Amino acid sequence: MAEVHAEMVANVWKVVVAEGDSVNEGDTLVILESMKMEIPVIAEDSGVVAALKVAEGDVIQEGDLIAVIE
Amino acid sequence: MFESILVANRGEIARRIIRTVKEMGLRAIAVYSEADADLPFVREADEAYLLGPAAPAQSYLDIAKVIEACRATGAQAVHPGYGFLAENPAFARAVIDAGLTWIGPSPEAIERMGDKINARNLMESAGVPVAAGTREPVPDLPGALAAAAEIGYPVMVKAAGGGGGIGMGVARNDDELAKAFQTATRAAERFGGGGEGTGPAILLERYIERARHVEVQILGLADGTVLALGERDCSVQRRHQKVVEESPSPGVTPKLRERMLAAAVRAGETVGFRGAGTVECLVDTDRQDFVFLEMNTRLQVEHPVTELVTGIDLVEQQIRVAAGEPPSFTEVRPAGHAIELRVYAEDPKRFFPGPGKIDVWEEPSGPGVRLDSGYVAGNTVTPFYDPLMAKLCVYGADRDEALTRARAAVAAFRIEGPKQNLPFCAELLDDPAFSSGDYDTGLVARMRS
Structure with a gap:
């Protein structure tokens, strides 16, 4: 199981995957926006999206849990 | 001359413009969003007007709100800074239609240069080389x-x-x-x-590989004359955005400089340019040749390097031109060397943004050091706007002296809280290619490969 956390304060611009989706290493899970820049959040392992904790438009803080990959 | 100027911008550039407005004995009016209420530019203005929420579309980009701010505060002129509405011809028109003075080129000139395709075609027809x-x-x-x-x-x-x-x-x-x-x-x-x-x-x-990004500062005077105030080398870039600029460019010979400045003046004359603008070019150093990239019809972020080598306050000239007055100088004679390092709220390795509350902010000072900053300790760098926190600028009699001063100033600058790229600035100043002056727009990518 791998937890994916936010590396910075950001707005959630786009949620690319849904709970239950299979993802491969390197796939984009969500796209954040901070300081006029799009920042893709990438799956570091292959697996299934067991939990997705953010929705489009959310403001997230550094360290917040974004998703859990199993 | 008008008596009051509203600065339609935020952060370091609003603060920098407000400084000149006050030095000229005029009333400086700031506008700000809820996220920026504690920043120095709001406090240092003679009057400040709250535009709205943090989101740019509901504050700094809302033309109707900015015009209403002018009415409410009795502003007589508007300085747009850079970014936000600075190159929006509809905003320039709205300011003029409200009976106020627009500190910038005509809406028509902004429009003609704002579309990069149109600008390229126009420059080509004026005899300016294009890619x-x-x-x-x-x-x-x-x-x-x-x-x-x-x-x-x-x-x-x-x-x-x-x-x-x-x-x-x-x-x-x-x-x-x-x-x-x-x-x-x-x-x-x-x-x-x-x-x-x-x-x-x-x-x-x-796309020209191994090119330098060099731009010429132009100033269109009230009488229609267009002057070139030297060049700036902006080849140190990450994600095609500038990080460090210097003047003069180490990659431009006197002969090439002469041609580039002449082409920039021609570009300005072609659109009847008034005020401060920048003609951006790509320079092929091997062939000592250049092509036009685009024209920015506003004050540039990196204008301080030109101010340091010419001794000319560009914001003051913008205001004088808008008021129909002659410039404050009689001749342009650049001397010495200036470097600007953009201090961004981003990590110094991958350059990802890292906003946050500023716990420690200790500014460097000393001979030849100029700091244009938007923040003080206790402020918060928010994720709503671009990551520029400050511009650390140094001047020296020559490039070596400027480099030495830059290294000392970077070492003396202490920021804690948000992520910051000062370690990258230090690394760059020690990089053999940058120190020698022989570098191009691929430099940062090569440092990180």
Whole structure:
């Protein structure tokens, strides 16, 4: 199981995957926006999206849990 | 001369403009969003007006609110700074229609240079050299592929109305072009930059590898004369955005400089340019040749390096030109060397943004050091705006002295809280290619490869 956390304060611009989706290493899970820049959040392992904790438009803080990959 | 100026911007540039406005004995009016209420520029203005919530669309980009701020505060003129509404012809018109003085070029000049395709075609017809590229907007991917086949790879893909490097991408083959085209289209739709009704027009241009990005500062006077105030080298870039600039450019010979300055004056004259603007070029140092990239019809972020080598306050000249007055100087005689380092709230390795509360902020000082900053300790750098926290500028009698002062100033600058790129600045100043002056726009990528 791998937890994916936010590396910075950001707005959630786009949620690319849904709970239950299979993802491969390197796939984009969500796209954040901070300081006029799009920042893709990438799956570091292959697996299934067991939990997705953010929705489009959310403001997230550094360290917040974004998703859990199993 | 008008008596009051509203500064329609935020952060370091609002603060810097307010300083000159007050030095000229005029009343400085700031506008701000809820997220910026504690920043120095709000406090240092003679009067400050709350525009609205943090989101730029509901504050700094809301033309009606800024015009209302002018009415409410009795402002007589508007300085737009850079970014936000600075190159929006509809805003310039709204200011003029409200009976106020617009501190900038005419809305027509902004419009003609704002569309990068139009600007390139116009410059080509004026005899200014341009890179091979599309003369019409590229409507779709098949169109882009056909254009790339004609121009030849590598190509640069850009949004015609875009700015600040957002959405730009290099493509070396058809696959990369498909990706770059999508990125540019999305950026054009999201961040806009163009006026109302402009679609996500995309252009393709031949990409010059190992080029330097050199720009010429121009100033269009009230009597119609256009002057060139030397060049700035902006080749130190990450994600096609500038990090460090210097003047003069170590890669430009006196002969090439003369040609570039003459072309920049011609570019300004072609659009009847008034005020401060910048003609951006790509320089092929091997061939000592250049092509026109685009014209910025506003004050540039990196204007301090020109101010340091010329001794001319560019904001003061903008205000004087807008008031129909002659400039404060009689001749342009650049001397010495200046370097600007942009201090961004981003990590120094991957350059990802890292906003946060500023716990420690200790500024460097000393001979030849100028700091244009937007923050003090206790402020918070928020994720709503671009990551520029400060511009650390140094001046020296020559490039070596400027480099020595820059290294000392970077070492003395202490910021804790948000992520910050001072370690990158230190690394750059010690990099053999940068120290020697023999570098190009690929420098940062090579440092990180």
